[in-house]
Each structure stands twice: as C-alpha cells, then as structure tokens.
Amino acid sequence: MMTALVVMAAVGWHEPPSSQEVAAASVSTSSSFLPTKPNGTPPPGPAPDGMAWIPGGEFSMGAGDAPEMNDVGMNATRDSRPIHRVYVDGFWMDKTDVTNAQFEKFVKATGYITVAERTPRAEDFPGAPPENLVAGSVVFSPPDHPVELNDHFQWWSYVKGANWRHPLGSQSDLKRKEKYPVVQIAYEDALAYAKWAGKRLPTEAEWEFAARGGLTGKPYVWGDEFRPKGQWMANTHQGHFPNQDTGADKFVGIAPVAQFPPNGYGLYDMAGNVWQWTSDWYRPDYYAQLAAEGGIARNPKGPDSPFDPDEPGEKKRVHRGGSFLCTDQYCSRYMVGTRGKGEVSTGTNHLGFRCVQDANAAPTSPMGERR
Numbered sequence: 200m201m202t203a204l205v206v207m208a209a210v211g212w213h214e215p216p217s218s219q220e221v222a223a224a225s226v227s228t229s230s231s232f233l234p235t236k237p238n239g240t241p242p243p244g245p246a247p248d249g250m251a252w253i254p255g256g257e258f259s260m261g262a263g264d265a266p267e268m269n270d271v272g273m274n275a276t277r278d279s280r281p282i283h284r285v286y287v288d289g290f291w292m293d294k295t296d297v298t299n300a301q302f303e304k305f306v307k308a309t310g311y312i313t314v315a316e317r318t319p320r321a322e323d324f325p326g327a328p329p330e331n332l333v334a335g336s337v338v339f340s341p342p343d344h345p346v347e348l349n350d351h352f353q354w355w356s357y358v359k360g361a362n363w364r365h366p367l368g369s370q371s372d373l374k375r376k377e378k379y380p381v382v383q384i385a386y387e388d389a390l391a392y393a394k395w396a397g398k399r400l401p402t403e404a405e406w407e408f409a410a411r412g413g414l415t416g417k418p419y420v421w422g423d424e425f426r427p428k429g430q431w432m433a434n435t436h437q438g439h440f441p442n443q444d445t446g447a448d449k450f451v452g453i454a455p456v457a458q459f460p461p462n463g464y465g466l467y468d469m470a471g472n473v474w475q476w477t478s479d480w481y482r483p484d485y486y487a488q489l490a491a492e493g494g495i496a497r498n499p500k501g502p503d504s505p506f507d508p509d510e511p512g513e514k515k516r517v518h519r520g521g522s523f524l525c526t527d528q529y530c531s532r533y534m535v536g537t538r539g540k541g542e543v544s545t546g547t548n549h550l551g552f553r554c555v556q557d558a559n560a561a562p563t564s565p566m567g568e569r570r
Contacts, residue, residue: 231259231261231263231281231282231283232259232263232282232415232416233259233284233415234415235256235257235258235259235411235413235414235415236256236257236258237254237255237256237413238254238255238256238288238289239254240254240289242289242558243289243558243559246291247291247556249293249294249295250291250292250293250294250556251291251292251293251294251464251465251466252289252291252464253289253290253291253292253405253408253409253464253555254289255286255287255288255289255290255408256286256287256289256408257284257285257286257495258284258285258286258407258408258411258415259282259283259284259285259415259416260282260283260284260285260404260407260408260486260536261279261280261281261282261283261486261536262275262276262279262280262282262418262534262535262536262537262538263276263282263416263418263536264276264418275530275531275532275534275537276534276536276537277483278483278486278538279486279536279537279538280486280487281486281487281490282486282536283486283489283490283496284494284495284496285404285408285489285495285496285497285499286495286496286497286498287402287404287405287408287497287498288498288558289558290401290405290555290556290557290558291555291556291557291558291560292401292405292409292464292466292553292554292555292556293398293553293554293555294457294461294465294466294467295380295456295457295466295467295468295553296380296381296456296468296472296473296475296551296552296553297380297381297389297392297551297552297553297554298377298378298379298380298381298456299363299373299376299377299378299379299380299381300377300378301381302363302381302384302392303377305391305392305395305396308395309391309395311388311391311392311395313362313363313383313384313385313388313546314385314387314388314544314545314546315334315335315336315361315362315363315383315385315546316334316362316363316364317334318332318333318334319332319333319334320332331357333359334359334360334362335357335358335359335360335361335362335368336357336358336361336362336383336545336546336547336548337355337356337357337358337361337545337546337547337548338355338356338357338358338361338366338367338368338547338548339354339355339441339524339547339548339549340354340355340356340358341354341441341442341443341444342354342441342442343442344442345439345442346441346442348440348441348528348529353441354441354442355547361383361548362383363381363382363383363384363388363546366382366383366453366548367548376455378455378456378457379453379454379455379456380453380456380468380472380473380551381551382453382473382546382547382548382549382550382551383546383547383548383550384476384546384550384551384552385543385544385545385546386476386516386541386543386544387543387544388546389476389552392552392554393552393554396554397556397560398554398555398556398560399478399554399555399556399557400476400477400478400552400554400555401477401478401553401554401555402477402478402479402498402499402500402501403477403478403479403499403501403517403519403538404496404498404499405477405555406475406477406519406520407519407535407536409464409466409469410462410466410469410470410519410520410535411462411463411535412462412463412464412466412469413463413464414463417535418534418535418536419432419433419470419533419534419535420433420462420469420470420535421460421462421470431447431448431449431459432459432460432470433448433459433468433470433471433472433521433533434448434450434453434454434458434459434468434471434472434523435448435470435471435521435523435524435525435526435533436523436524436525436526436528437526439528440524440526440528440529441524441529444523450523452523453472453473453523453548453549454472454523456468456472459471468520469520469535470520470521470533470534470535471520471521471522471523471525471533472520472522472523473520473522473523473549473550473551474518474519474520474521474522474539474541474547474549474550474551475518475519475520475550475551475552475553476516476518476541476550476551476552477501477516477517477518477519478500478501478516479500479501479502479516479517480501480502480503480504480505480514480515480516480517481505481506481507481515481516481517481538481540482501482502482504482505482506482507483506483507483508485501485502488502501517507540513542514542514543515540515541515542515543516540516541516543517538517539517540518538518539518540518541518550519538519539520532520533520539521533521534521537521539522549522550523549524549
C-alpha cells in the first residue's frame with residue numbers, strides 16, 4: 200500500500216460525523232423541502248448523442264429523513280444539511296456513466312495515461328518506502344469472514360497494476376466489459392475526458408437537480424420506498440457487509456450501465472453502481488454557508504477551497520450517487536441528497552463519472568470532436 204492516508208482519502212470512508220456536520224444537521228429537517236419548480240423552456244435543440252435534457256429550475260437541495268432508515272444510514276445525511284433553496288440553469292447530461300468503451304475511444308484518440316497508470320513520485324508521498332511507489336490504485340478487497348466496521352483497511356487495499364484497464368489489478372481485464380462504467384478514475388482523468396468530449400463535469404447542485412428527476416424531497420431518485428413493490432431499483436450491496444454480497448439485485452459487485460429503471464429525466468444509475476465525480480470542492484459546512492446567505496443560491500459551484508475536518512491536509516471533491524457497496528449497515532449514500540468525498544488524485548473500483556454540457560455549447564460528435 201502507498202500510505203494509510205492515501206487509501207483513507209481515496210475511498211471516501213465514512214467516519215463518525217464531525218462537529219461541523221452535526222451542527223449543520225441540527226439546523227434543518229426534511230420538513231424544509233419546498234416544491235420543485237422546473238423551468239418550462241423546451242430543449243434548445245436535438246439531444247446530443249447519449250444525453251438527456253435537464254430543464255433546470257428551483258429546488259430544495261439536501262438530504263431529508265428516510266422513514267425506513269436506521270441510525271447508521273441516517274449518519275449519511277450529516278453533511279447534507281441544512282436543506283436549502285437552489286436554482287440551476289438547464290443543461291444536457293449523459294444518460295449513463297461514461298463506459299469503458301467510451302473511455303477507450305478517448306484514450307486511443309489522445310494517448311492519455313490515467314493517474315493510476317503513472318508511477319507515483321517520491322516527492323508527492325514523503326516517507327513512503329520506495330517499494331511502495333508503484334503504479335496502482337485502491338481496490339475493494341473484502342475479507343472472507345465478518346469483521347467490525349471500525350477499520351476500513353480490512354476491506355480496502357492498494358493494488359499494484361490496478362487501473363481503468365485492470366480495475367481489480369493486473370490479473371483483471373475488460374474483456375466483454377464495454378458497457379460497464381469506467382472506474383479507477385481520478386478527478387483529473389475525468390476532467391481530461393470531459394474536455395475532449397466538449398463537455399464538463401456537473402456541479403453538485405446540477406447533479407442533485409438531475410438526480411431528483413423532478414421529484415420533491417424524496418429519499419430516493421425513484422420515490423419514497425427503497426424497493427417499491429419488491430423491485431430492486433439500483434445496484435447496491437445485499438448480504439453482510441463487507442464480506443458477503445448475495446447479489447439479490449442480480450449483480451455481485453459492479454453492473455453494466457442502465458440495468459435498472461431510469462429516473463424522471465431519463466437518467467440511469469443516479470443511485471448505486473459507482474460513485475460519480477462532481478466539480479465541487481468538499482466542505483461539510485458549505486450548505487450552512489449557503490443557507491446563512493439567505494435567498495436562493497443561483498448556479499452554485501461549491502466552496503472556493505476544500506476542507507475535511509477529519510483529514511484537513513487532503514484536497515477532496517464531492518462524490519455523488521453511492522455505489523454497489525452501499526448498504527444501511529455502513530453507508531446509505533444511495534439516498535438522493537447525500538454526499539460522498541474523495542481525494543482528487545485517487546480512483547477506486549467503485550468510482551466513475553458522467554458529463555454535462557451547457558445548453559448553448561457547440562454540439563459534439565460521439566468521438567468528442569466539435570461539429
């Protein structure tokens with residue numbers, strides 16, 4: 200492994216709430232949700248390939264109380280309070296996470312080398328033994344027996360050779376995995392792809408407006424119940440975490456994109472499967488800052504700088520959506536409105552991304568070239 204710090208920052212580990220998070224949570228509850236008011240303007244033109252029109256508008260942003268959620272699950276809402284009013288302009292959004300096939304086209308066209316494929320530099324990791332300075336990334340490595348959930352190093356490992364081509368390490372590959380979301384993607388990797396494609400990464404506010412699909416204050420992107428009429432609506436973890444995934448939702452681990460119903464805006468996998476990068480720096484008190492300013496925050500782009508009180512030296516961006524590892528036994532961040540976080544230079548095998556495009560942007564071809 201590189202260092203304990205790298206792995207801890209990379210996986211967005213779910214520590215007990217900080218004092219800032221608790222203070223923010225005490226300000227507001229789910230009763231603060233007001234109706235979503237989508238813009239009535241039509242799309243500016245035909246949809247770009249693989250994208251859906253998100254009308255934008257005014258909505259209540261943040262996480263409310265899920266009636267069926269336990270105390271562990273509700274800890275996921277600590278840094279998602281207070282619920283506050285936000286407006287975003289309309290935009291286009293990828294219907295699915297970027298897939299391996301799409302990312303491969305980008306790599307072939309540009310020769311891009313991802314962060315996980317580069318050998319770490321000693322100056323970036325002072326004190327790390329030379330033998331640990333090898334290209335690789337963080338991989339979910341579950342134990343074969345139940346463990347206490349107070350030490351995430353029991354199920355995360357830094358694996359030599361792990362990258363987007365080999366998500367679990369050098370012995371894994373992407374054969375027949377073209378339609379799976381690309382993972383092991385650091386923030387700069389996602390930015391590079393987005394720029395090539397003539398797109399960008401969504402802000403946290405854009406991401407949440409899109410995920411809600413026009414609904415108001417629901418705990419899930421599809422509504423009020425985690426399993427309406429017994430139907431699985433997202434790829435999450437079933438069984439005992441972290442040592443057993445029963446695959447009751449038909450998938451053990453990661454799934455191809457678009458295997459579950461889309462939300463109200465035609466977007467797939469806005470909950471579960473893989474986490475998604477947003478462009479916002481992470482701060483647990485950012486929502487409290489916006490609420491203190493009063494009124495409606497218009498197209499917020501996140502705080503000017505990052506700060507995680509548990510790891511103040513790490514630069515983190517916000518993750519959204521949860522992953523195939525989310526469960527109310529440990530992490531219930533498949534709930535819409537909840538937030539994840541990750542150190543910008545590190546990917547994992549449950550972290551990917553999707554892109555957005557401004558309404559007035561020049562159209563692009565599927566290969567990312569301007570028309």
